[in-house]
Every structure is written in C-alpha cells, then in structure tokens.
Amino acid sequence: MILDKIDTKNMFLYYSGKMALNNISIQIPEKKVTAFIGPSGCGKSTFLRSLNRMNDLIDGVKIEGKVMIDSINIYDKNIDVVNLRKKVGMVFQKSNPFAKSIYENIAYGPKINGINNKHQLDEIVETALKNAAIWDEVKDRLGDSALGLSGGQQQRLCIARTLAVNPEIVLMDEPASALDPLSTAKIEELIVQLKELYTIVIVTHNMQQAARISDNTAFFYLGELIEYDKTRKIFTNPDKKQTEDYITGRFG
Amino acid sequence: MTKKNKVKTSQTRGEDIQPSVHIDITRKRFRIGDFLAEKIIKGVAFLSITIIVLIFFFVFREAFPIFNTSKEIIKPATEQAKADTQETYGAVTDGDSKVKPNEINGAVSDTSAKKDVQETYGDVTDKQENPEQNGVQKANSSAITAKSTSTYTVSAGSGTDDNQSALKTMLSKEWVPVSEKPRYGILALIIGTFKITLISLLFAAPLAILAALYTAEFANKRMKEIIKPTIELLAGFPSVVIGFFALMVLATFLQNVFHYSTRLNSFVGGIAMGIAAIPIIFTITEDALTAVPRSFNEASLALGASKWQTAFFVILPAATPGIFAAILLGIGRVFGETMIALMATGNAALMDLNPFESVRTLAATIGAEMAEVVFGDTHYNVLFLIGSLLFVFTFVLNAIAEFYVKGKLMKRIQGK
Numbered sequence: 218m219i220l221d222k223i224d225t226k227n228m229f230l231y232y233s234g235k236m237a238l239n240n241i242s243i244q245i246p247e248k249k250v251t252a253f254i255g256p257s258g259c260g261k262s263t264f265l266r267s268l269n270r271m272n273d274l275i276d277g278v279k280i281e282g283k284v285m286i287d288s289i290n291i292y293d294k295n296i297d298v299v300n301l302r303k304k305v306g307m308v309f310q311k312s313n314p315f316a317k318s319i320y321e322n323i324a325y326g327p328k329i330n331g332i333n334n335k336h337q338l339d340e341i342v343e344t345a346l347k348n349a350a351i352w353d354e355v356k357d358r359l360g361d362s363a364l365g366l367s368g369g370q371q372q373r374l375c376i377a378r379t380l381a382v383n384p385e386i387v388l389m390d391e392p393a394s395a396l397d398p399l400s401t402a403k404i405e406e407l408i409v410q411l412k413e414l415y416t417i418v419i420v421t422h423n424m425q426q427a428a429r430i431s432d433n434t435a436f437f438y439l440g441e442l443i444e445y446d447k448t449r450k451i452f453t454n455p456d457k458k459q460t461e462d463y464i465t466g467r468f469g
Numbered sequence: 470m471t472k473k474n475k476v477k478t479s480q481t482r483g484e485d486i487q488p489s490v491h492i493d494i495t496r497k498r499f500r501i502g503d504f505l506a507e508k509i510i511k512g513v514a515f516l517s518i519t520i521i522v523l524i525f526f527f528v529f530r531e532a533f534p535i536f537n538t539s540k541e542i543i544k545p546a547t548e549q550a551k552a553d554t555q556e557t558y559g560a561v562t563d564g565d566s567k568v569k570p571n572e573i574n575g576a577v578s579d580t581s582a583k584k585d586v587q588e589t590y591g592d593v594t595d596k597q598e599n600p601e602q603n604g605v606q607k608a609n610s611s612a613i614t615a616k617s618t619s620t621y622t623v624s625a626g627s628g629t630d631d632n633q634s635a636l637k638t639m640l641s642k643e644w645v646p647v648s649e650k651p652r653y654g655i656l657a658l659i660i661g662t663f664k665i666t667l668i669s670l671l672f673a674a675p676l677a678i679l680a681a682l683y684t685a686e687f688a689n690k691r692m693k694e695i696i697k698p699t700i701e702l703l704a705g706f707p708s709v710v711i712g713f714f715a716l717m718v719l720a721t722f723l724q725n726v727f728h729y730s731t732r733l734n735s736f737v738g739g740i741a742m743g744i745a746a747i748p749i750i751f752t753i754t755e756d757a758l759t760a761v762p763r764s765f766n767e768a769s770l771a772l773g774a775s776k777w778q779t780a781f782f783v784i785l786p787a788a789t790p791g792i793f794a795a796i797l798l799g800i801g802r803v804f805g806e807t808m809i810a811l812m813a814t815g816n817a818a819l820m821d822l823n824p825f826e827s828v829r830t831l832a833a834t835i836g837a838e839m840a841e842v843v844f845g846d847t848h849y850n851v852l853f854l855i856g857s858l859l860f861v862f863t864f865v866l867n868a869i870a871e872f873y874v875k876g877k878l879m880k881r882i883q884g885k
Contacts, residue, residue: 271771303773313764316787325782326772375768382772 222247222386222416223268224285230260230267233277237263239440241282245433250408250417252431252448254424256463260440261420262310265388268418269305270298286386303330306384310391312371314363314378319355322363322374326382341381348414349377350407369400376407380415387411389419393426405430424464428452436460525860531853535636639851644818644829646838646848653851657820659858661735661828662804665814668739668824669746669803674796676743677750678785684751685758686766686780697755704748712812715741720813729825731815736824738814742806746799753798757791758784793874797866804866805859807836831855 223245230238238260245251253261263272270291272278283290291301314322323342332338342359346352351373355366363374372392379387389408393401401423408417408430421427427434428448435445436459444451444460455461638652645652684696720737729736761784769779785792807830810816815827816837835852842849 269771271767274767274770299773299775301773302771306773307767307771309764309767309771311764313762313768315765315768315783325769326774329772329774329778329782378768378772 221245222286223418224288226283226285228264228267228280228282228284230263230272230281231279232275234279237440238267241442243435243442243445245416245418247416248412248414249432250412250419250430251433251435252427253418253420253435253437254422254427254463255437255443257422259437261435261437262390264437265390265418265420266307268386268388269302269307271302271307273298303382304384305386305388306379306382307388308372308376308379308390308392310394312368312375312395314366314371314374316362316364318360319363319366319374320359323378323381326378330382345377345381346374348380348411349373350403350410351377367400369396369403372396372400372404373407376404376411380411384415386416386418389417391420391422394422401426424452436463438463525857528853528856528860532850532855532857535847535850535854642820644834646851651848653848654818654820655831655851655855655858657818658829658831658834658855660820660822661814661818662830662832664822664824665735665739665742665810665828665830666800666803668735669741669743670796670800672740673743673746673750673799673803677747677795677799678754678792680747681751681754681758682780682785685755686784687776697752700748700751702748703744704752706745708745708806708808709812711741711745712809715744715809715813727825731825731827733813733815733827734825735814735828738810738828738830739824741809741813742803745806745809746802749802750795750799753795754788754792757788757795760791761787790875793870797870800866801863804862805832806830807832811836831859 221244223243225241225243228238228241229236241264253265255261266272267280267284268286268291272280280292284292286301286305289296315325317325320342323345324338327338327341332341343352343356346355351370354370355361355374363371366374372395376387376389376392392408393404396404405426408419411417412432419427419431431448433445434448434451436443436451436455436457438459444455444457446456451460452464455464639655641652641654642657643652643654644657645654680696680700684693688696715737716733719741720732723737723740724732727736765783765787766779769783770776774782810830810833814830814833816829816833817827818829818834819826835855838848839852842852
C-alpha cells in the first residue's frame with residue numbers, strides 16, 4: 218500500500234485578494250517523485266511553496282483549505298513552522314549557497330539544530346555530499362567558498378545542504394532550469410536515487426525531464442489542477458484535452 | 470579637420486537609405502564631447518587626490534621643524550617682549566579666580582627645582598578638576614580650560630627650549646605645552662584618543678548593528694519607515710549639541726549611576742561620541758544587510774532556521790564587508806571628533822587606562838590650542854605634528870581595512 222505523504226483538500230490561495238490557486242486537491246505518495254508541470258504563472262511554484270509555508274514570507278498571501286502532511290494540517294494555528302521546514306526541505310530554482318565555505322554551507326543546517334560535535338558534523342557533511350553526488354568533486358576543498366563552484370555544483374551543494382537536515386520531503390522548484398545539459402543529467406540521476414529515501418516533489422518546465430524522472434505528474438493551468446495521474450498515463454494517454462495540448466506543444 | 474569630417478559623415482548618413490553600408494569604420498573620428506567629459510571627470514578625480522596630498526604635505530611641513538635639531542631659531546628680541554607680557558598677563562589673570570592657582574604655581578616654578586615643578590603642576594591640574602566634580606561650574610568647565618590654555622600660550626612662549634628637547638619630551642607622560650619647561654607628551658594624547666575611540670565603539674557598534682539588523686530583517690515596512698529616518702536624523706545633529714547634552718545631562722546621569730569621582734571623563738566622552746557615531750554605523754550596516762540577496766534568507770528558513778538564526782548566522786556574516794566599512798567610518802568620526810571631546814572628556818592629558826579618568830584627545834588638543842598658539846613656535850609645530858598623526862592613523866586604519874579585513878578575515882568567514 219502506498220502512503221499519501223501530502224494530501225491537500227480544497228485548497229485556495231490568494232495573493233492580496235487575487236486567486237492564485239483554485240481548489241487544489243492532490244495526494245502525493247511517499248518515496249516517489251511527483252512532478253508538477255504547466256505553463257509559467259500557472260501556480261505550480263506557488264503551490265510547491267505552500268507545502269512548507271514559504272509563502273508566509275510574502276505579504277498578502279491568504280490560504281484556505283487544508284494541507285495535510287502525515288495527516289496533520291500544516292496551516293493549523295499551533296504548527297511550528299520552523300520544525301515544519303526541517304521536515305519539508307526545499308531546493309530553489311536559482312542555486313543559493315551561503316557566502317560561506319562548502320563545509321559550513323552543509324554544516325549550517327545541523328548546527329542550527331544543535332549538533333556541535335565536530336566528528337558528528339564531519340560525518341553528516343560527508344554523507345550529505347555523497348548523497349548529492351558531489352563529494353568526489355569537493356572533498357579536497359571543503360574550506361573553499363561555495364560561491365566559487367560552478368552552477369551545477371552549486372545546485373547539487375544546495376541539494377546536499379537540504380539533505381543534511383534530514384528532511385522527509387524534498388521540494389524542488391525547477392532545480393535544473395539554469396543548468397547545462399550535463400549538470401541537468403547529473404541532477405536528474407540524483408533525484409532518481411534520492412527517491413529511495415525521500416518524498417520528492419519537483420516543479421519543472423521541462424516535460425522530458427518530468428517524463429524521465431517522475432512517477433506521478435500533475436498538470437496545472439491557470440491556478441487549477443487539471444490532471445494528476447501516473448506519469449506514463451499523462452504523457453501517453455491523458456484524459457483531458459488541455460493536458461494533451463500542452464504536452465504535445467500546441468500551447469503554453 | 471575633424472569637424473569637417475564629422476559633417477561629411479552625417480551628410481552621407483542622412484542621404485543614404487542604407488546607412489550601414491556607408492559607415493566608415495576605418496577612420497578614427499575625434500569626438501569633442503566625449504573627450505571633454507572624459508577629461509573633466511578625470512581632472513576632478515585627480516584634483517581631489519591632489520588636494521588631499523597637498524593638505525597632508527602642508528600639515529606635515531609645519532610639523533617638520535620638530536625634527537630639525539639644529540638651533541637656528543633667533544628669538545632673543547621677542548623673548549624679552551614675551552617675558553614682559555608674561556608679567557602683564559599674570560597680573561590680569563590674577564583677577565580671574567579659576568586661573569589663579571596656576572599662575573601662582575608658575576611663580577613658584579621659577580624658584581623651585583624643575584622636578585618639583587612637574588609634580589606641583591600635576592597636582593594643580595587635578596585640583597582644577599575638583600570644582601567640576603562638585604558640579605559647581607559644570608557649564609564653565611570647558612571654558613575655563615580654554616581660558617587657562619590661552620593664558621599660558623601667550624605668557625610663556627617656550628623660546629628658550631629648542632626642538633630637540635621638545636622631541637625628547639614627546640614620549641613623556643605629560644602634555645604641558647606651555648610652561649617653563651614645556652613637555653609635549655603626545656603619547657598621552659594618542660592613548661587618550663584610542664581609549665575614547667574604543668569606548669565609543671564598544672558602545673556604538675553593537676547598538677547600531679543590532680538596530681540595523683532589526684530594521685533590515687525584522688521590522689515591518691511601516692516600522693522601517695519610522696526607524697530609519699529617525700536614526701539618520703541623528704547624523705545631522707551638530708556635534709556641539711551632542712557635546713552640550715553630554716556635558717549637562719549625560720555626565721550627571723552617568724555619575725549618579727556609576728559613582729565615579731571625575732565628572733567629565735573618557736567614559737562620558739566615549740558614550741557621547743558613540744551617539745554621534747551610531748547613525749553612521751547604522752545607515753551603512755543597514756544598507757549592507759539589505760543588499761544581502763533575499764535568496765539567502767529563503768534558503769536558511771527552508772532549512773528550518775528561525776528568523777534570528779537566519780539573521781545572525783547567514784545575513785550578518787554575508788554583510789561583513791559592509792559592516793566593517795561602517796565601523797571604520799564610525800571610527801573615523803570618533804577619531805576626528807573635536808567638539809564633543811572638548812566638551813565632555815575633561816581634557817586632562819592623563820595617561821591612564823581607567824575609563825573613568827579624564828582624557829585629552831588629539832583632535833581636541835588641536836581644537837583647543839591651535840587658535841592661541843604662537844605662530845612658528847615649537848608648540849605650533851607639535852600641533853601640526855598631531856594633525857599629521859591624525860592623517861597617518863586614518864591611512865593606517867584604511868590600509869588595515871583593505872588588506873586584513875577584505876583579505877584574511879573575509880576568507881575565514883566566507884571560505885577561501
């Protein structure tokens with residue numbers, strides 16, 4: 218039986234009164250890769266960001282409905298957002314390593330969680346970097362600034378940084394959109410490996426990417442969830458005409 | 470020639486429908502507008518550098534005779550005149566109650582041994598502080614200091630002492646530029662200046678940086694619109710007003726709280742100068758913090774960091790260069806601050822690390838004595854030397870900032 222890790226029920230989101238997400242109900246299974254596709258501005262990134270309440274940072278955002286993670290509504294009043302974000306990590310579109318050394322970038326998450334044992338930190342850093350498939354490239358220069366890495370390396374470093382906190386869910390907002398094909402291939406390979414351990418939700422503009430790496434695919438259009446099904450079904454035999462048009466490139 | 474060229478080109482261009490074919494790129498054209506703009510900007514830049522160099526050169530040139538050890542200054546004629554004025558002035562100032570003990574002391578010094586003179590003088594200086602402690606003549610205290618200084622400057626021109634002995638006294642503990650045996654203990658002034666800079670920075674930097682951190686990271690938009698202009702308004706405060714406030718209000722308040730004996734001291738002065746430095750440090754730090762990419766903020770929060778953790782461990786380190794620039798500007802402000810130093814520090818050149826003792830700063834010394842000094846006198850030269858020192862310290866400070874902070878420190882904080 219596949220568990221639903223994330224389950225939203227009739228969720229609406231408004232940007233200062235303007236509706237951005239319209240009645241989204243979706244069940245995202247545990248330890249699978251779920252891809253969100255759709256044209257720009259269709260609300261898929263907004264939806265992704267509402268899964269770990271990053272939208273709280275934006276003024277004027279109002280959310281209605283329920284977003285259940287492990288059967289707990291994360292928009293309840295007494296939810297600890299800080300701990301929620303430890304559980305639901307996020308990788309951003311633009312790689313954003315801190316202006317610190319590579320080591321410090323990874324160790325930052327564990328440190329703020331109270332791990333100060335040097336030996337333990339070393340171990341966490343190594344595991345995270347290995348899991349993000351970047352260990353071999355940086356193991357000899359952990360003290361160097363993370364900003365000196367290439368774009369693809371920076372993005373994998375950001376993934377490693379997210380993994381170091383040991384989240385259950387990893388949200389990825391177009392993680393490969395600014396990368397060259399080689400780096401993209403590495404990240405995709407990485408995502409497929411990571412689903413063994415984590416529930417991954419990925420937003421992408423690249424439909425081949427969604428087809429290659431995801432188990433389930435959701436198609437968003439104008440703030441609505443048009444279709445959500447197994448990736449193979451979406452890409453070969455979608456139920457809705459809009460989905461088919463988008464996938465075949467007739468619009469969007 | 471060039472003009473003709475230009476006209477020709479524009480004509481052809483105007484007539485032709487497909488200008489790209491006829492644009493001549495093989496001949497370099499002279500553009501007078503570009504040329505002038507470039508030269509003017511360059512000229513202004515060089516002018517500012519030249520002015521700075523010239524100022525430094527002038528100040529140091531005036532200080533130079535100190536290092537000139539040969540005795541070629543001719544002063545026998547003026548000396549006699551000065552001896553006369555000394556008498557007259559002494560008589561006049563006898564009427565002034567405050568300066569009287571000093572004058573008597575001066576008379577004593579003629580007869581007693583020189584060693585005695587130094588000690589007695591030191592005692593009197595301390596006594597002079599006493600009325601201030603009692604709070605009897607708070608407002609007048611600095612005026613008295615200035616008055617006594619002026620009396621001495623004119624009365625006892627140190628014509629007999631040559632520059633060599635002045636140079637020797639420079640490392641002594643006392644700043645007594647006007648006496649039978651003048652002593653120019655610049656070291657006391659330097660230590661005083663550094664002491665007060667340190668105190669004011671310890672006070673101002675944390676406050677300003679935390680205020681900036683709050684404004685940049687936590688305050689909502691409306692709060693920010695109130696805080697920022699308010700603190701920046703403080704930067705426009707004339708330092709004489711801050712000095713006045715320190716003299717009248719702060720000094721009494723702090724004395725009541727800490728119960729120290731000298732009312733005006735480096736602690737009061739340091740706090741007052743800190744008040745002057747806060748807006749400078751605040752503004753630049755706030756700008757530096759705001760300039761840190763928002764993506765850092767998001768990344769940190771997404772890792773489960775709280776707002777404070779994000780602000781302290783991510784935003785603050787990322788803004789280090791800007792914050793150091795802010796602190797350096799603050800140091801510069803305190804270093805050169807004259808009015809507050811004159812009004813609130815007590816102006817006694819005591820070489821003492823106790824923060825509750827009076828100090829005299831380099832800038833305040835120039836401010837107090839330059840207007841009264843005999844032109845070309847050793848004292849005059851020493852004041853210019855102090856001016857050059859202020860210059861040099863500022864340069865050294867900037868050099869440290871450039872090479873150490875931007876080089877090593879940044880590497881340690883942000884990785885190589």
